[in-house]
Amino acid sequence: xxxxxxxxxxxxxxxxxxxxxxxxxxxxxxxxxxxxxxxxxxxxxxxxxxxxxxxxxxxxxxxxxxxxxxxxxxxxxxxxxxxxxxxxxxxxxxxxxxxxxxxxxxxxxxxxxxxxxxxxxxxxxxxxxxxxxxxxxxxxxxxxxxxxxxxxxxxxxxxxxxxxxxxxxxxxxxxxxxxxxxxxxxxxxxxxxxxxxxxxxxxxxxxxxxxxxxxxxxxxxxxxxxxxxxxxxxxxxxxxxxxxxxxxxxxxxxxxxxxxxxxxxxxxxxxxxxxxxxxxxxxxxxxxxxxxxxxxxxxxxxxxxxxxxxxxxxxxxxxxxxxxxxxxxxxxxxxxxxxxxxxxxxxxxxxxxxxxxxxxxxxxxxxxxxxxxxxxxxxxxxxxxxxxxxxxxxxxxxxxxxxxxxxxxxxxxxxxxxxxxxxxxxxxxxxxxxxxxxxxxxxxxxxxxxxxxxxxxxxxxxxxxxxxxxxxxxxxxxxxxxxxxxxxxxxxxxxxxx
Ligand code: NAD
Numbered sequence: 001x002x003x004x005x006x007x008x009x010x011x012x013x014x015x016x017x018x019x020x021x022x023x024x025x026x027x028x029x030x031x032x033x034x035x036x037x038x039x040x041x042x043x044x045x046x047x048x049x050x051x052x053x054x055x056x057x058x059x060x061x062x063x064x065x066x067x068x069x070x071x072x073x074x075x076x077x078x079x080x081x082x083x084x085x086x087x088x089x090x091x092x093x094x095x096x097x098x099x100x101x102x103x104x105x106x107x108x109x110x111x112x113x114x115x116x117x118x119x120x121x122x123x124x125x126x127x128x129x130x131x132x133x134x135x136x137x138x139x140x141x142x143x144x145x146x147x148x149x150x151x152x153x154x155x156x157x158x159x160x161x162x163x164x165x166x167x168x169x170x171x172x173x174x175x176x177x178x179x180x181x182x183x184x185x186x187x188x189x190x191x192x193x194x195x196x197x198x199x200x201x202x203x204x205x206x207x208x209x210x211x212x213x214x215x216x217x218x219x220x221x222x223x224x225x226x227x228x229x230x231x232x233x234x235x236x237x238x239x240x241x242x243x244x245x246x247x248x249x250x251x252x253x254x255x256x257x258x259x260x261x262x263x264x265x266x267x268x269x270x271x272x273x274x275x276x277x278x279x280x281x282x283x284x285x286x287x288x289x290x291x292x293x294x295x296x297x298x299x300x301x302x303x304x305x306x307x308x309x310x311x312x313x314x315x316x317x318x319x320x321x322x323x324x325x326x327x328x329x330x331x332x333x334x335x336x337x338x339x340x341x342x343x344x345x346x347x348x349x350x351x352x353x354x355x356x357x358x359x360x361x362x363x364x365x366x367x368x369x370x371x372x373x374x375x376x377x378x379x380x381x382x383x384x385x386x387x388x389x390x391x392x393x394x395x396x397x398x399x400x401x402x403x404x405x406x407x408x409x410x411x412x413x414x415x416x417x418x419x420x421x422x423x424x425x426x427x428x429x430x431x432x433x434x435x436x437x438x439x440x441x442x443x444x445x446x447x448x449x450x451x452x453x454x455x456x457x458x459x460x461x462x463x464x465x466x467x468x469x470x471x472x473x474x475x476x477x478x479x480x481x482x483x484x485x486x487x488x489x490x491x492x493x494x495x496x497x498x
Pocket of ligand 1: 181184
């Protein structure tokens with residue numbers, strides 16, 4: 001696969017029209033493998049947010065979308081999914097160029113993303129209210145589920161298309177309208193996706209995209225009185241700030257935040273599989289995933305053998321151009337993140353952890369001028385160290401030995417986060433007990449990093465609020481209304497509650 005375009009200037013998509021930002025300004029988006037800018041992205045501000053929210057509100061309350069039958073909404077969603085499938089190669093190449101994700105991973109993601117649109121398209125006309133067997137005479141009482149309204153969908157840089165999909169599919173199925181704000185580091189793929197919105201036949205204003213910086217356009221969006229719900233994926237600090245904005249405006253919100261997930265390897269585990277699973281948890285996507293299994297908790301009786309096998313495999317990982325099909329570890333997506341990872345590595349050394357693999361910027365020829373960090377493993381980590389408590393969001397693993405199961409669960413849960421955990425064991429009792437005792441939204445046993453449109457995903461504790469994917473997700477985009485209809489002949493005593 002080759003790079004898409006030498007240089008490209010994007011426009012934003014508001015109210016069914018392509019336009020420049022009101023400011024007329026742009027910022028550059030970088031190709032992390034080349035370390036060079038490859039696109040110009042409009043720098044939106046409050047004026048663009050006002051226009052996008054007005055367009056979304058208009059589409060919600062008037063016109064075709066407002067009165068569209070849910071079955072037709074479902075058809076449009078399924079068509080959108082089909083178009084993504086048809087354009088998978090192009091979208092994958094743009095994401096690789098803008099983000100540095102592996103082409104192999106993006107082809108897999110783009111092959112799978114349509115399923116979210118097919119699944120939620122199928123749910124669009126199955127949003128059913130209920131008739132209540134109400135305890136009052138001569139009263140007919142029923143519920144309706146109505147779209148929550150205009151949704152501000154805000155995404156991070158690490159998986160722009162997948163994470164936008166997790167919000168767009170249920171929101172549209174519910175009948176909401178959306179203003180999407182992708183990360184300032186990786187806006188291109190979300191803008192490219194809008195071409196397919198037009199082609200699928202969604203009415204103008206149903207889906208809008210504004211681009212720019214969190215403190216400018218993100219802040220304008222999350223404080224806008226015309227926004228009813230915020231669906232946010234990103235870091236803990238931004239999430240906390242956005243939750244305050246949501247509280248001030250009584251906006252509904254779902255938050256998908258960070259993690260410090262543990263992988264627990266018990267002595268009865270299949271060690272070959274466990275080694276591969278732990279590698280996939282921390283080095284796939286160059287560790288830039290919220291579900292990175294960044295703490296390896298390994299039983300002390302197998303610690304040395306496991307670590308030696310793990311390091312041998314990790315050492316062979318092929319770094320380089322993410323466009324090449326045989327590359328296994330790509331660049332870090334942003335320069336600030338590259339610097340943060342290197343400073344976390346220094347922090348771990350200063351805390352006394354022992355670096356047994358990597359620990360440096362990668363200087364291999366095949367990494368060119370890209371922002372690469374070697375796969376890094378720290379042994380002799382104690383769970384109270386900052387390297388074991390703070391999210392690195394990069395290819396850095398902390399190894400912590402444990403002596404018995406109780407200790408393993410206690411250490412795994414001893415973190416402010418609760419997004420995911422991996423359990424490697426062949427003992428069924430242990431597998432069920434671990435699934436119960438670990439406080440995290442996803443528990444993977446003898447596997448890791450599996451997601452599905454059918455499976456709820458989200459975090460305990462500081463990892464977030466609410467769930468995405470699965471049938472329940474649609475309810476986060478709905479309000480429940482209760483309707484009371486009296487068919488009694490007389491209105492009873494007006495001074496007493498009925
Ligand atoms: P970030 O919080 O810096 O930015 C995320 C988005 O929020 C960006 O679009 C940014 O512009 C916007 N933003 C920032 N400040 C804002 C503000 N004041 N108002 C409104 N919007 C604002 O996160 P990031 O660095 O892009 O992404 C990495 C983080 O995302 C990691 O912590 C990772 O764990 C988390 N993440 C979580 C999940 C999940 O599903 N739980 C998935 C992927 C990433």
